[in-house]
Amino acid sequence: xxxxxxxxxxxxxxxxxxxxxxxxxxxxxxxxxxxxxxxxxxxxxxxxxxxxxxxxxxxxxxxxxxxxxxxxxxxxxxxxxxxxxxxxxxxxxxxxxxxxxxxxxxxxxxxxxxxxxxxxxxxxxxxxxxxxxxxxxxxxxxxxxxxxxxxxxxxxxxxxxxxxxxxxxxxxxxxxxxxxxxxxxxxxxxxxxxxxxxxxxxxxxxxxxxxxxxxxxxxxxxxxxxxxxxxxxxxxxxxxxxxxxxxxxxxxxxxxxxxxxxxxxxxxxxxxxxxxxxxxxxxxx
Amino acid sequence: xxxxxxxxxxxxxxxxxxxxxxxxxxxxxxxxxxxxxxxxxxxxxxxxxxxxxxxxxxxxxxxxxxxxxxxxxxxxxxxxxxxxxxxxxxxxxxxxxxxxxxxxxxxxxxxxxxxxxxxxxxxxxxxxxxxxxxxxxxxxxxxxxxxxxxxxxxxxxxxxxxxxxxxxxxxxxxxxxxxxxxxxxxxxxxxxxxxxxxxxxxxxxxxxxxxxxxxxxxxxxxxxxxxxxxxxxxxxxxxxxxxxxxxxxxxxxxxxxxxxxxxxxxxxxxxxxxxxxxxxxxxxxxxxxxxxxxxxxxxxxxxxxxxxxxxxxxxxxxxxxxxxxxxxxxxxxxxxxxxxxxxxxxxxxxxxxxxxxxxxxxxxxxxxxxxxxxxxxxxxxxxxxxxxxxxxxxxxxxxxxxxxxxxxxxxxxxxxxxxxxxxxxxxxxxxxxxxxxxxxxxxxxxxxxxxxxxxxxxxxxxxxxxxxxxxxxxxxxxxxxxxxxxxxxxxxxxxxxxxxxxxxxxxxxxxxxxxxxxxxxxxxxxxxxxxxxxxxxxxxxxxxxxxxxxxxx
Numbered sequence: 001x002x003x004x005x006x007x008x009x010x011x012x013x014x015x016x017x018x019x020x021x022x023x024x025x026x027x028x029x030x031x032x033x034x035x036x037x038x039x040x041x042x043x044x045x046x047x048x049x050x051x052x053x054x055x056x057x058x059x060x061x062x063x064x065x066x067x068x069x070x071x072x073x074x075x076x077x078x079x080x081x082x083x084x085x086x087x088x089x090x091x092x093x094x095x096x097x098x099x100x101x102x103x104x105x106x107x108x109x110x111x112x113x114x115x116x117x118x119x120x121x122x123x124x125x126x127x128x129x130x131x132x133x134x135x136x137x138x139x140x141x142x143x144x145x146x147x148x149x150x151x152x153x154x155x156x157x158x159x160x161x162x163x164x165x166x167x168x169x170x171x172x173x174x175x176x177x178x179x180x181x182x183x184x185x186x187x188x189x190x191x192x193x194x195x196x197x198x199x200x201x202x203x204x205x206x207x208x209x210x211x212x213x214x215x216x217x218x219x220x221x222x223x224x225x226x227x228x229x230x231x232x233x234x235x236x237x238x239x240x241x242x243x244x245x246x247x248x249x250x251x252x253x254x255x256x257x258x259x260x261x262x263x264x265x266x267x268x269x270x271x272x273x274x275x276x277x278x279x280x281x282x283x284x285x
Numbered sequence: 286x287x288x289x290x291x292x293x294x295x296x297x298x299x300x301x302x303x304x305x306x307x308x309x310x311x312x313x314x315x316x317x318x319x320x321x322x323x324x325x326x327x328x329x330x331x332x333x334x335x336x337x338x339x340x341x342x343x344x345x346x347x348x349x350x351x352x353x354x355x356x357x358x359x360x361x362x363x364x365x366x367x368x369x370x371x372x373x374x375x376x377x378x379x380x381x382x383x384x385x386x387x388x389x390x391x392x393x394x395x396x397x398x399x400x401x402x403x404x405x406x407x408x409x410x411x412x413x414x415x416x417x418x419x420x421x422x423x424x425x426x427x428x429x430x431x432x433x434x435x436x437x438x439x440x441x442x443x444x445x446x447x448x449x450x451x452x453x454x455x456x457x458x459x460x461x462x463x464x465x466x467x468x469x470x471x472x473x474x475x476x477x478x479x480x481x482x483x484x485x486x487x488x489x490x491x492x493x494x495x496x497x498x499x500x501x502x503x504x505x506x507x508x509x510x511x512x513x514x515x516x517x518x519x520x521x522x523x524x525x526x527x528x529x530x531x532x533x534x535x536x537x538x539x540x541x542x543x544x545x546x547x548x549x550x551x552x553x554x555x556x557x558x559x560x561x562x563x564x565x566x567x568x569x570x571x572x573x574x575x576x577x578x579x580x581x582x583x584x585x586x587x588x589x590x591x592x593x594x595x596x597x598x599x600x601x602x603x604x605x606x607x608x609x610x611x612x613x614x615x616x617x618x619x620x621x622x623x624x625x626x627x628x629x630x631x632x633x634x635x636x637x638x639x640x641x642x643x644x645x646x647x648x649x650x651x652x653x654x655x656x657x658x659x660x661x662x663x664x665x666x667x668x669x670x671x672x673x674x675x676x677x678x679x680x681x682x683x684x685x686x687x688x689x690x691x692x693x694x695x696x697x698x699x700x701x702x703x704x705x706x707x708x709x710x711x712x713x714x715x716x717x718x719x720x721x722x723x724x725x726x727x728x729x730x731x732x733x734x735x736x737x738x739x740x741x742x743x744x745x746x747x748x749x750x751x752x753x754x755x756x757x758x759x760x761x762x763x764x765x766x767x768x769x770x771x772x773x774x775x776x777x778x779x780x781x782x783x784x785x786x787x788x789x790x791x792x793x794x795x796x797x798x799x800x801x802x803x804x805x806x807x808x809x810x811x812x813x814x815x816x817x818x819x820x821x822x823x824x825x826x827x828x829x830x831x832x833x834x835x836x837x838x
């Protein structure tokens with residue numbers, strides 16, 4: 001006797017840039033694009049996070065739709081005809097990058113810089129007086145810094161701190177409009193907040209607005225050397241959960257610790273010990 | 286249960302009492318959250334508002350107490366509080382005046398005295414210049430200034446439908462006066478007909494939504510009625526904040542029972558047991574009269590099997606966007622959700638929800654009384670019924686007008702006494718400017734759509750020869766920059782760049798290609814923003830450049 005665990009998933013057929021593709025019902029347009037090897041630009045999308053579709057860089061044209069739609073969250077429908085590289089799409093993506101590039105410091109945001117190039121965006125078109133989010137770096141603890149001059153407000157850190165991963169809710173979006181920003185309650189320092197220093201926010205930040213202290217200090221000192229970085233896989237030694245670790249090493253020193261997103265225990269998340277408790281490894285007395 | 290770390294400051298006794306009055310008494314010395322309170326996040330904004338009304342601002346103690354009582358993480362409570370313009374997070378005097386500096390009041394020479402706050406449109410355009418004053422205290426005062434406006438221009442005229450009772454001066458606080466003038470007859474009739482027949486009549490009437498989007502009401506209601514998920518909700522969108530709009534305020538202030546009655550009919554048709562009316566904070570008279578109407582209707586048994594709750598905003602235009610309105614009621618930041626899914630499937634509290642504008646609901650009473658077919662005989666083929674228009678600016682008789690669809694803009698302007706307008710703003714800040722060449726346009730959905738303009742929420746602001754149109758455009762750009770929720774990039778940054786470009790143009794320091802930049806911003810904000818706010822934030826500016834050639838060399 002067989003037991004049906006779940007209803008079999010229906011396949012949905014759609015067309016992306018003229019190519020027919022079949023994906024499971026419930027997939028997004030982005031999933032369908034990826035099936036075809038047709039990668040879309042994304043900034044606020046995270047493979048382990050619920051899509052918030054706020055950056056609008058992944059918008060595509062869907063035949064019959066009044067506006068462009070975010071491919072990261074829009075579910076496929078049978079017969080959908082999707083264009084990912086039309087003039088309309090390219091114009092929107094280019095201008096979105098110009099709006100971001102003219103208001104935010106993207107110097108440590110590799111993906112964003114690549115999209116600026118890809119779409120031939122000219123962030124300086126708005127002139128030297130264009131308003132920006134420039135502000136002082138927040139250094140209020142020993143583990144990580146927050147440089148909101150680099151924040152594109154993708155909400156990923158909020159999702160990671162809150163419902164999607166950590167359930168700590170130390171940070172949220174506050175304010176409104178161009179003044180909207182990531183903040184603790186009443187902008188208290190991290191040590192005064194609910195932060196547990198898991199660093200899962202750093203792991204999802206796409207722009208380097210959140211950065212470990214070692215990385216921040218090396219960048220300040222001009223000794224950051226991403227090109228010669230090596231990554232060592234290991235297992236966290238602290239408890240019995242068995243989180244996979246990736247030790248990012250520069251000049252024989254651990255500079256960051258991450259966990260692979262496809263690791264079914266962590267989904268890329270760690271706790272304070274796994275992420276920051278590695279000093280004993282390099283205690284060279 | 287989130288891992289809560291709580292703000293240390295304690296509320297004052299006054300703050301605690303004010304918040305407890307909304308949430309019910311707390312469990313005393315034990316600071317742990319009562320289990321029941323954990324699902325009450327939707328009371329966060331009412332709690333914050335209570336503290337604000339009591340002491341004039343939301344202190345750390347009050348914010349902490351509200352989050353503790355409702356098990357809302359303090360960072361999120363702060364995110365919510367800092368979203369709303371009328372929640373102050375820094376101490377301020379108890380007596381605060383908000384002076385409208387928006388389009389209609391600008392035309393009447395509004396100035397902001399020292400100590401007062403400039404404000405977006407307060408919906409008092411027919412009595413411009415206007416302001417809104419709040420005095421915190423044990424007996425908080427909220428008042429609209431001036432307290433009364435000019436009389437209804439069509440008062441005493443026959444043939445009015447939506448404004449019938451208002452034109453006749455029926456006492457808006459007396460349920461008996463309402464009943465004596467035909468009140469609750471439509472509800473009685475609807476109950477005789479039953480839900481399916483009511484749905485049929487509304488569909489046959491071809492009534493389109495009056496909030497701005499012109500969606501067919503019957504289609505919306507049927508979609509909610511057939512949803513399996515329960516409960517279903519009815520939400521009345523009374524967050525009227527489109528600059529130049531005051532129609533819903535007049536209806537709620539002067540004929541509040543009609544809204545309650547129409548919501549009861551909507552509930553019957555859609556199978557809803559609970560309704561919310563979300564009214565903007567700046568309408569204190571409407572709050573009082575609606576609450577009075579709800580209480581009286583309930584006590585007289587007109588709300589059997591259905592109840593209505595009044596929810597009050599806190600200064601955020603975007604909360605008039607239906608999904609932002611849900612977020613606001615649920616106790617979150619008023620950030621619009623992505624659609625689909627649409628509210629008829631996933632709406633308030635994730636349940637099927639019919640959201641209707643106040644004026645739309647008023648029309649339902651006519652539909653049920655006269656029948657859908659008779660209703661559809663009024664107006665034009667594609668725009669059935671009558672329409673309310675909010676006249677302000679350079680007109681001799683500003684105020685609310687009701688005309689059957691099909692009247693021309695010129696006829697309406699003649700009624701209101703507008704002499705030789707230079708331009709007219711149709712549909713509000715999210716609408717479009719038209720020049721004198723378009724005065725013979727028929728004010729219908731189809732004619733305006735064809736002309737590339739919109740009726741929107743029925744705004745008609747008249748600009749005469751002396752008016753400063755560039756100043757109006759700058760005010761519109763400022764409005765959208767201020768009211769953008771900040772969620773998506775095209776709107777958050779685009780509204781800033783639009784304002785910057787307009788300022789340069791106004792000052793004669795325009796970059797090369799500035800108009801091209803504005804046009805491209807307009808296209809992308811419309812194409813790539815999440816919600817209607819961003820999608821329409823460049824409409825009026827673009828229309829002024831194209832239709833009025835405002836910046837033509």
